[in-house]
Amino acid sequence: MKKLLIIVTSITFMWSCSTPKYLSAPKDFKNHVNGLYLEYKLKKSQSRVIGEIIEVENNYVKLLQVDNKEIITISQNDIKQAQVLVSLSANNQKALNNWAGLLNLASLGHGYFMVFTVPINLVSSASIHARGVYRMKIPDDVDWHELHKFARFPQGIPESIDENLIK
Known part of the structure; x- marks a missing residue:
């Protein structure tokens, strides 16, 4: 019984001690060149998705997905819930x-x-x-029109940059 308790405790402890590897620590912000991350849930889906904020316009956001490194465009109207992940x-x-x-x-x-x-x-x-993880909820902590501040390209992707090469 005692060995089983130690094994279960160890497995539970190791399983629950994971942190997102893509977020920065606050001390690294002065050297941070990527956008912050947006964790969102779409109205038509229950799953949560995370992506780096690349560009924000009035009614859409372009994100570089964490899992497959593809850039997707999401309409503001399609987002049910969202929050900006600021740091670890x-x-x-x-x-x-x-x-x-x-x-x-x-x-x-x-x-x-x-x-x-x-x-x-x-x-x-x-x-x-x-x-x-330090998070800011949209629109409670930050409004949609302020979201561009957290993008990799706050003024939009420059014409000289090929969107497909952003990784």
């Missing part, structure tokens, strides 16, 4: 780490119940890091 974490990563560590240390005071609370707290602390 808030600027106060130390506070997130401290909170996650304290949450795990709290299990020591639970005595025999620690067998149950340690896995729960490990999963909880991993989810704190997963939620650490």
Whole structure:
């Protein structure tokens, strides 16, 4: 039973500790040349899709999809929900780490119940890091007409650049 608990806890911890590799840390923003990422859900689909913002116009956005590196154009009217993924974490990563560590240390005071609370707290602390991605909701935090600020080409793709070569 004890070995099974350790194995399940280890697998759960490793599974929940993934972070998006395409986002920058706040300290890297001064050297960041790509657009930020838009996570969106279309009205006709329930799946969430993520793409780098390439260009934004009045009623559409061009995105470089993360999974297949193709540029797609999406109408503003087709988007049900959207949010801009700004960075891997808030600027106060130390506070997130401290909170996650304290949450795990709290299990020591639970005595025999620690067998149950340690896995729960490990999963909880991993989810704190997963939620650490700094997001801005559209239109609550940022309006559509301000979205061009986060694009790789804020003034539109220049005529001298072939859209098919953008990767």
